[in-house]
Structure formats: C-alpha cells, structure tokens
Amino acid sequence: MKRHLISAADLTRDDAVLILDTAEEMARVADRPIKKLPTLRGRTVVNLFFEDSTRTRISFEAAEKRLSADVINFAAKGSSVSKGESLKDTAQTLEAMGVDAVVIRHGASGAPYRLATSGWIDAAVVNAGDGTHQHPTQALLDAFTMRRRLVGRDAGLGQDLAGRRITIVGDILHSRVARSNVDLLHTLGADVTLVAPPTLLPVGVGHWPCEVSYDLDAALPKSDAVMLLRVQRERMNAAFFPTEREYSRRYGLDGDRMAKMPEHAIVMHPGPMVRGMEITAEVADSGRCTAIEQVANGVHTRMAVLYLLLGGNEPAVTHARTEETK
Amino acid sequence: MDAEVSDAARPVLEGPDIARVLTRIAHEIVERAKGADDVVLLGIPTRGVFLADRLAAKLAAITGRTIPVGSLDITMYRDDLRLRPARALARTDIPADGIDGRLVVLVDDVLFSGRTIRAALDALNDIGRPRAVQLAVLVDRGHRELPIRADYVGKNLPTSLRETVKVQLDEEDGRDAVLLGERREAGVPAAEGRRNETARSGER
Numbered sequence: 048m049k050r051h052l053i054s055a056a057d058l059t060r061d062d063a064v065l066i067l068d069t070a071e072e073m074a075r076v077a078d079r080p081i082k083k084l085p086t087l088r089g090r091t092v093v094n095l096f097f098e099d100s101t102r103t104r105i106s107f108e109a110a111e112k113r114l115s116a117d118v119i120n121f122a123a124k125g126s127s128v129s130k131g132e133s134l135k136d137t138a139q140t141l142e143a144m145g146v147d148a149v150v151i152r153h154g155a156s157g158a159p160y161r162l163a164t165s166g167w168i169d170a171a172v173v174n175a176g177d178g179t180h181q182h183p184t185q186a187l188l189d190a191f192t193m194r195r196r197l198v199g200r201d202a203g204l205g206q207d208l209a210g211r212r213i214t215i216v217g218d219i220l221h222s223r224v225a226r227s228n229v230d231l232l233h234t235l236g237a238d239v240t241l242v243a244p245p246t247l248l249p250v251g252v253g254h255w256p257c258e259v260s261y262d263l264d265a266a267l268p269k270s271d272a273v274m275l276l277r278v279q280r281e282r283m284n285a286a287f288f289p290t291e292r293e294y295s296r297r298y299g300l301d302g303d304r305m306a307k308m309p310e311h312a313i314v315m316h317p318g319p320m321v322r323g324m325e326i327t328a329e330v331a332d333s334g335r336c337t338a339i340e341q342v343a344n345g346v347h348t349r350m351a352v353l354y355l356l357l358g359g360n361e362p363a364v365t366h367a368r369t370e371e372t373k
Numbered sequence: 374m375d376a377e378v379s380d381a382a383r384p385v386l387e388g389p390d391i392a393r394v395l396t397r398i399a400h401e402i403v404e405r406a407k408g409a410d411d412v413v414l415l416g417i418p419t420r421g422v423f424l425a426d427r428l429a430a431k432l433a434a435i436t437g438r439t440i441p442v443g444s445l446d447i448t449m450y451r452d453d454l455r456l457r458p459a460r461a462l463a464r465t466d467i468p469a470d471g472i473d474g475r476l477v478v479l480v481d482d483v484l485f486s487g488r489t490i491r492a493a494l495d496a497l498n499d500i501g502r503p504r505a506v507q508l509a510v511l512v513d514r515g516h517r518e519l520p521i522r523a524d525y526v527g528k529n530l531p532t533s534l535r536e537t538v539k540v541q542l543d544e545e546d547g548r549d550a551v552l553l554g555e556r557r558e559a560g561v562p563a564a565e566g567r568r569n570e571t572a573r574s575g576e577r
Binding site: 065068069072075079080081083084085086354355356357358359360361362363 | 446449450454455456457458459460461462463464465495499500501
C-alpha cells in the first residue's frame, strides 16, 4: 500500500512537502527549450477515464509525456465497459499488458481504492477523481499554487502552509476538490473555512478538520486565499438553493466582495469556471485569480507525483495513514 | 544501504590542500580556456555546487570578471534510477544567459564510475548546446565504467574497491577534508558491495 495515491488524507506532511518541492523542480523543466526528461522511459501509464474530463486527462498526459512514459488513453465511452465489462476485467486486461501505473477517474467513490487493494493489478494507482470522494492531485496543485503565491517560489521550498487561512466556497456536498483540499491543507498546517448554503454541506462536516460558516462576507477579510467551487449542475438532483441569482448574490465573488479581501489574498478556482454564477468575469480576469496558473501547476505537480511513485524501485512517498485505515 | 566511512578514515587532503588544488584548477582553466571569457561553471549537487562556487570566486579573482555559476541535478538522468527508491531532487540552476556556445566546466567532488558524468552530459543535451564541455573534479579515485576522464583533477587517488572516499566541505559538513576509509558493510561480498556502491552514488 505504499505505491498508490488514493486520497490526500494518506499523505503525511513530509510527503506533501516533498511532492511540492519536487514539483518546483519539475516547473524548471517547463522553462527549458526541451521540456522532456528521460526519467520514466520504458514505463507504461494508462489513463483510465470512466468519467469525462478534458482538463485532468490532458494534464496527466502532458506530465507523463514530459517524463517520457508510454501513455495509453482509455475512455470508457465506446470501450468494452459500455458493453458491460467490469472494473475487474478491465484491470486484468491492463495487468496482462504489463502496465506500470494506472491513473483512474471514476464516477463511483472508492473505485481507485478498490483497484489498488483488490489484488487485480500490480500497477501503481493514482486517483484522478472518484465520485464525490477525493481528487488528491488537485489538492496538491492547489497547495502548490498557494505556497508559490503566499510564501514565494524559492522561499517556499521545504515549507508548509502553517497559519495560512483558506476559505473554500460553494458546493461542498458534491465536491471531491473540497474534501481533498481540507485533508491536505490541514496536514500542511493551514486553517480552512468552508462557506456554503446549509443544503450544500455534507452530513458529518462538523467532524472535518475545518471551520464551517454560512457567511462569505465575514470570512473574506481574514482569508489569504479564497477558493471558489463550481456549482455542479450535473450532480444537482434536488433543489439545493432557490435560484441561481440568489446563490450568486450570497456566495458568488464579484469585484466588491474581492475588495474586502486582504491585499495579498488570491482567488482560486479549480475550473471549469461558470462566469456570472460563482465568479464574475471581473474577478476571473483579475491578476489575483490563479485559475490559469493552477492549470500549469497541475502538470508540474502530476510530474512530481508520477516521478516519486514510479521513478525508483519503490516510491519515495510513505503513506503512513493508509496502513491504519486498511 | 549506504556504506559508511569507518572511524579509521584517514584524511588524504585537508583544508589548506583543498584550497591549494582549487587555486591550481582555476589557473589551469584560465590557461586552457585562454582567459575564461566564455566559461560557465556547473556544479553537480551536493558538494560539486560548493566546489563550483569556490572555483568561480577564484576565477573572478584571477580574471577580474564575474564567472556564471550554476548547479545541475542529474537525478532524473541516472541509469540506476530503477535500482533503488525514488530520491528527492536537488536544485538545477542554469545561469540566465544559458549555456549555448559557452565552455561548460562540470564540477564534482569525486570521479568514480563515470556514470554521474554520463548523466550530466545527457542533461546538458536537453538544456542547450555548449561550445565544449570539460570536467573538473576534486578527487579521481579510478574504477571507471565508461570512457570518461576529467580535464582538471585535484588529486589522483588510486583506491581499492574496498575503500571509500568521502569528501567533506565546510558549507555542508563544517570542515574541509577528503577521507579515505574502509567499507563497512558486514556480510556483503566484495562484488556485491561494489554493485551497491555504484548504484548508491555513481561516483562516490
């Protein structure tokens, strides 16, 4: 169980800082004329996507190719999965092909954990988002972006986010990004506040290592970073709030609200942004919004994760807590 | 498993000797490069970087010019990556003007199998196209596994494979010394110990 990245909660502080530091070195590769390393030459990585995702898949693919891995993209649509093949059969097919790592996105929470622990496959498993559960590389790239902006590119090396105040706003209920971020930011020493309408908070949120509030305006002046989440219409199977306009008025970030944030504070968004709903164009296009930076940082961070999991004969990342939860 | 330097390690170079050989190497670089006009020094982490910094200071004193100096981490280019756990990366810092058309002098503490330098040449390939590449090392302990030799050598130190060479530098270890010791790996036959050592650090 030391070879997989299933949940941001599995990472120790030292693991997380090592990944962020490694990502900083990977970022230097992106500044070179030849953005390629021979590190994973001869290794095969499969991007196994049971759920649509362009951003995450392309990001992983870019990271894998920059490390010279052989990349196989597998989309469930139009594959044998739509003919009824199970996850187990798919896994065994990949195993027979000698795959070294599987990057999996699945609509069902827990699918990557099942793949990693059931013995179907020997490869390292990286969770690229499972249902409403976890998206650890997103949390890592967010932490990387925060550390760069709030601590500094070089000054941040070896540092965590101790004492930084992060506010996460929006649809917490359906958000694996929020869950992963709360876990990782807590590990890195940051204070997290979740802000959402009561209907968009999951049961048991009181036990999460964070504060919960319904009042965005109160949270803004004491935030170092404000992370907006997309309102996931596709997962909305009930009336969670009266109208989009009302949501936007209470939980959307516009120029006036942004002015209440401290001078140094940044606005983050995992994308895709729904302009006019959770964020206005004015905020999205301002220099304080890191949405585009987050995309670039995603490649560096995923390169770091893949290198640390696959670069040697055993991974450099120790998943101390996974052993306990098993 | 890291082979440790035994307590009986014997210093073969000490502080003043190291300063002297670096001064000599600096003069040799100026002589061969006819003034060090286009020289860029790239140290290989960890101790190669400190040596490169010291050489740059000496070159600046000799020529009166600032010599660009950087560091080149070769971890991701190693040929033994898969033989041992993934390791943390060190810093790669290429001087702002790059290395295209320049004379790059790679600087490392110990030259051993030559595999680290092979990896460094690969890494340079991805970064730019130097006019020429030269190699400066503090100690050459022999036992090359690749057709590589150094242009500037602080001290040739014929060693047996049962011996270890450990370089200590003030910046990292609090003192300047080159220590020669006996390997201390209980129960490891010589041939295997050799393989481990190559896998461990390539050059050391």
